[in-house]
Amino acid sequence: MFINLKNFFVFSAIFLISVNLFAAESEPQRSENVEAQLVTDVMSIMPGTKINMALRLKMDRGWHTYWLNPGDSGLPTEIQWTLPDGFSSSEINWPLPEKIDTPPLVTYGYHDEIYLFSTIAVPADLKAGNTITIAARVDWLECEEVCIPGGVDLKIDLPVKENAPVPDEQWSKIFADARTKLPLESSEWKFAVSAKDSTLQLQGVAPDWFDSTTGKVIFFPYEYGVIEYSKAQKSSFKDGVLKLEMPMASGAEKAPQVIEGILVSDKGWRGPNSEKAHYINVKTGMQLDAMPKTNSSSVDGILLALVFSFLGGIILNLMPCVLPVLSLKILGFVQQANEDKSQAWKHGAVFTLGVLISFWVLAGSLLALRAGGEQLGWGFQLQEPAFLIILSAFLFLFGLSMFGVFEIGTSLTTIEGKTGRKSGWVGSFVSGVTATVVATPCTAPFMGSALGYALTQPAWASMLIFTFLGLGMAFPYVLLASMPSLLKFVPKPGRWMESMKQFMGFLLVATVLWLLWVLAQQAGAMMVILVLASLLILSIAGWIYGRWGNLAMPAKTRMTSTIVATVITVLTLFFTLKSIDTFAAVPQSGESISKSEGINWQPYSDQLVSELRESGQPLFIDFTAAWCLSCQVNERVAFSSKDVQNKFTELGITPVKADWTSRDENITRALASYGRNSVPLYVYYPAGKESAPVLLPELITPGIVLETFKKNGSKTISVK
Amino acid sequence: MHKRIILFTLLVTGFILHTSMFASEKAQINKAAPDFILTDSHGKTHSLSQYKGKIVVLEWVNFGCPFVRKHYNGKNMQALQQKYTSEDIVWLSICSSAPGKQGYYRSNDELNKKLAEEGHEASAYLIDASGDVGRMYDAKTTPHMYIINKEGILVYDGAIDDKPSAKLEDLKEADNYVSNKLDILIAGKEVDPETTNPYGCGIKY
Numbered sequence: 001m002f003i004n005l006k007n008f009f010v011f012s013a014i015f016l017i018s019v020n021l022f023a024a025e026s027e028p029q030r031s032e033n034v035e036a037q038l039v040t041d042v043m044s045i046m047p048g049t050k051i052n053m054a055l056r057l058k059m060d061r062g063w064h065t066y067w068l069n070p071g072d073s074g075l076p077t078e079i080q081w082t083l084p085d086g087f088s089s090s091e092i093n094w095p096l097p098e099k100i101d102t103p104p105l106v107t108y109g110y111h112d113e114i115y116l117f118s119t120i121a122v123p124a125d126l127k128a129g130n131t132i133t134i135a136a137r138v139d140w141l142e143c144e145e146v147c148i149p150g151g152v153d154l155k156i157d158l159p160v161k162e163n164a165p166v167p168d169e170q171w172s173k174i175f176a177d178a179r180t181k182l183p184l185e186s187s188e189w190k191f192a193v194s195a196k197d198s199t200l201q202l203q204g205v206a207p208d209w210f211d212s213t214t215g216k217v218i219f220f221p222y223e224y225g226v227i228e229y230s231k232a233q234k235s236s237f238k239d240g241v242l243k244l245e246m247p248m249a250s251g252a253e254k255a256p257q258v259i260e261g262i263l264v265s266d267k268g269w270r271g272p273n274s275e276k277a278h279y280i281n282v283k284t285g286m287q288l289d290a291m292p293k294t295n296s297s298s299v300d301g302i303l304l305a306l307v308f309s310f311l312g313g314i315i316l317n318l319m320p321c322v323l324p325v326l327s328l329k330i331l332g333f334v335q336q337a338n339e340d341k342s343q344a345w346k347h348g349a350v351f352t353l354g355v356l357i358s359f360w361v362l363a364g365s366l367l368a369l370r371a372g373g374e375q376l377g378w379g380f381q382l383q384e385p386a387f388l389i390i391l392s393a394f395l396f397l398f399g400l401s402m403f404g405v406f407e408i409g410t411s412l413t414t415i416e417g418k419t420g421r422k423s424g425w426v427g428s429f430v431s432g433v434t435a436t437v438v439a440t441p442c443t444a445p446f447m448g449s450a451l452g453y454a455l456t457q458p459a460w461a462s463m464l465i466f467t468f469l470g471l472g473m474a475f476p477y478v479l480l481a482s483m484p485s486l487l488k489f490v491p492k493p494g495r496w497m498e499s500m501k502q503f504m505g506f507l508l509v510a511t512v513l514w515l516l517w518v519l520a521q522q523a524g525a526m527m528v529i530l531v532l533a534s535l536l537i538l539s540i541a542g543w544i545y546g547r548w549g550n551l552a553m554p555a556k557t558r559m560t561s562t563i564v565a566t567v568i569t570v571l572t573l574f575f576t577l578k579s580i581d582t583f584a585a586v587p588q589s590g591e592s593i594s595k596s597e598g599i600n601w602q603p604y605s606d607q608l609v610s611e612l613r614e615s616g617q618p619l620f621i622d623f624t625a626a627w628c629l630s631c632q633v634n635e636r637v638a639f640s641s642k643d644v645q646n647k648f649t650e651l652g653i654t655p656v657k658a659d660w661t662s663r664d665e666n667i668t669r670a671l672a673s674y675g676r677n678s679v680p681l682y683v684y685y686p687a688g689k690e691s692a693p694v695l696l697p698e699l700i701t702p703g704i705v706l707e708t709f710k711k712n713g714s715k716t717i718s719v720k
Numbered sequence: 721m722h723k724r725i726i727l728f729t730l731l732v733t734g735f736i737l738h739t740s741m742f743a744s745e746k747a748q749i750n751k752a753a754p755d756f757i758l759t760d761s762h763g764k765t766h767s768l769s770q771y772k773g774k775i776v777v778l779e780w781v782n783f784g785c786p787f788v789r790k791h792y793n794g795k796n797m798q799a800l801q802q803k804y805t806s807e808d809i810v811w812l813s814i815c816s817s818a819p820g821k822q823g824y825y826r827s828n829d830e831l832n833k834k835l836a837e838e839g840h841e842a843s844a845y846l847i848d849a850s851g852d853v854g855r856m857y858d859a860k861t862t863p864h865m866y867i868i869n870k871e872g873i874l875v876y877d878g879a880i881d882d883k884p885s886a887k888l889e890d891l892k893e894a895d896n897y898v899s900n901k902l903d904i905l906i907a908g909k910e911v912d913p914e915t916t917n918p919y920g921c922g923i924k925y
Contacts (some may be wrong), residue, residue, distance in 0.1 A: 072860040073922035075884060105922045141886065145919040146822045149786050224917035250748070250858065292901055346761040
């Protein structure tokens with residue numbers, strides 16, 4: 001991907017030089033360890049407009065430069081512009097920094113490559129036909145372990161033309177990507193900060209449409225003396241509310257009045273893979289009404305899950321490792337209770353308690369793990385590709401085991417023989433516990449599915465699900481213990497068990513299929529192929545373990561095969577998970593058209609737009625591209641909202657999608673007609689032949705779209 | 721076996737006591753400056769407590785750092801050292817660079833040669849290779865300046881001046897926080913305790 005882009009870039013650079021003497025970038029200059037260059041996304045400038053100018057800094061491996069607040073040491077990069085008369089420049093818009101840890105110091109800066117954006121305003125009275133020069137003196141501090149001041153003089157020549165500038169395709173794409181690292185200026189998130197003792201407590205309430213998690217969140221202050229940079233910040237996100245605790249700067253006697261800086265979320269403020277940085281400027285001491293979102297897990301869904309867990313629990317008893325135990329166990333109960341028949345059901349109840357407690361312990365440790373995971377920033381969510389991949393691998397391996405490729409835990413079932421001999425109440429209780437433990441190898445796959453679901457639910461729901469699973473598992477025991485006459489209906493162990501086991505294997509593979517389908521939706525076909533390939537390798541590992549690791553083999557062979565199989569499994573999973581970022585595709589724009597269901601996008605053409613304009617129908621144009629991440633996030637956030645979809649229908653707005661993924665002259669011209677040369681751009685024409693176009697902000701939410709419709713004559717088409 | 725357990729417990733308790741003692745000895749503005757003992761470039765030991773009754777300046781230094789270079793190449797730091805040591809102020813330069821890192825000298829000969837070359841005029845150049853004193857004072861950058869008044873109270877913690885840069889030409893325009901404070905103290909007046917944002921290279925702990 002990267003190499004392709006680079007080749008493309010080199011090729012087009014050669015192409016550009018051959019057709020045009022002007023380039024959208026300056027000559028790169030180097031200090032000792034950093035290369036710097038001025039870059040813009042247009043080939044010419046037009047009087048009275050603004051252009052995006054970026055300082056590109058490419059740090060050598062291991063070296064870094066600093067953010068606007070460098071942290072405990074360092075210096076922010078400075079740009080001093082030398083501009084022609086009448087021009088003006090904005091402050092630097094800084095992309096999100098990294099936290100660079102060199103105990104006991106922490107600094108904020110950048111490794112690798114960054115783009116520091118500024119806006120240059122071009123005066124309206126500038127004459128076309130000239131060439132102007134924009135120059136900048138850039139100074140920075142470059143540090144590895146030691147620090148060296150670096151600085152260069154850069155200049156870029158641009159022709160002044162009367163008409164809208166032609167965008168530079170390559171830089172447009174790179175800019176679109178780089179802009180996603182800039183902090184969101186506003187969103188529908190609400191933030192408040194209060195101070196308690198020597199801790200600042202930040203609270204964020206997610207907008208209604210936010211259905212993801214923030215992951216780990218870190219605050220980067222703009223100013224010195226707000227927080228202690230080197231002390232850990234604690235964040236948690238639950239039910240739509242973000243909590244972040246930050247230690248106040250030592251020596252600060254009271255909390256600063258205003259907290260300004262950026263919050264960086266691991267996952268993104270507008271869902272997975274969206275913008276990670278969010279600008280905040282809030283007064284301290286304000287409180288937010290903590291309004292947790294109503295739980296997304298509906299009661300109906302949970303009831304259904306409970307029924308299934310109960311049934312699943314019963315089915316657990318049919319699993320090959322449990323069934324032989326079952327009849328023996330019950331015979332035991334019956335014998336014990338023979339002296340006093342009324343005692344039989346009591347033994348059953350104690351047994352149930354044993355099973356339940358084992359399940360609770362299991363559920364409890366999983367919940368603890370999950371809570372820990374949230375602290376660490378990994379969310380157990382089905383929208384998390386890593387989670388999906390691990391679950392698929394896990395279920396697939398168990399499926400293979402069911403088919404008999406290899407055996408799991410052949411030694412576990414023997415525990416039964418040792419502990420199953422106790423009598424009395426304690427005996428029944430211990431039997432309940434051991435039955436659960438003994439059943440584990442066979443139940444794991446089913447537990448895996450239940451676990452997958454339970455972990456995405458709130459704690460109380462997970463607990464209930466596990467309780468019902470346990471009740472289901474204990475149910476036949478209780479039933480049979482109370483009515484021993486039913487025992488004759490219990491199927492005898494035999495060949496059918498093997499068939500049953502193998503059949504279960506297919507069910508597991510089917511589950512894997514479903515998981516991969518979900519994965520395909522999120523990460524694209526390439527990722528699924530990668531996971532399938534890793535499943536193939538895992539199956540080889542399973543086969544090695546089954547073929548040479550079984551009990552019939554000499555101990556040494558068994559040991560070697562176990563090690564080999566484990567190493568293969570771990571490495572495969574490691575590389576698969578590591579390559580998520582490389583292979584996970586941003587959905588193609590074609591897909592997103594079909595995905596934003598409810599809105600029937602029409603492909604852009606000049607003709608379509610002019611026809612609609614003449615008829616006076618309201619019109620909404622979405623200028624987008626597959627390589628533009630903010631465009632994808634905007635579509636996911638704003639157009640998947642039912643309210644927005646309904647409003648489109650209600651107002652009779654024709655939705656038009658202008659896809660700029662591959663070079664399209666018409667769309668380039670259309671963009672220029674709105675004074676733009678980049679995507680995203682959203683244009684709304686309210687009803688009426690003479691209506692003026694309304695340009696929406698670059699980052700949109702359902703609220704912003706609905707507000708635009710409301711403010712700009714929300715006459716329904718039928719009124720006319 | 722029991723002996724081992726007792727030994728282990730003792731070690732753990734000792735460790736906890738040790739760290740908690742250190743934790744309580746962190747420098748804080750407007751509080752008594754914590755005492756320390758360090759060896760200078762001639763092998764002589766200095767403690768903060770031995771200078772009680774005098775104004776003490778602590779200057780964190782690393783001659784390889786471009787920000788320190790600005791103040792030494794511009795003869796700014798040496799001038800301050802000379803001026804204030806002649807006013808009976810104790811000026812201690814401290815280097816917390818770990819062995820092998822920038823600013824660390826393998827031998828005192830090498831170091832003293834360097835000090836002569838720089839025209840270093842401070843009362844002493846102290847070596848804190850373990851970084852313990854640096855951590856005790858939360859020293860972050862080179863330079864990072866501290867002022868302790870005659871009563872032993874830490875009254876200033878922060879930058880040397882208001883021009884966070886490594887450019888020599890910025891020295892002329894800079895407002896020197898340290899000399900401002902020292903002049904007030906020399907005049908026998910009280911200074912408002914203050915912390916500012918120190919600037920420079922990170923200390924090479």
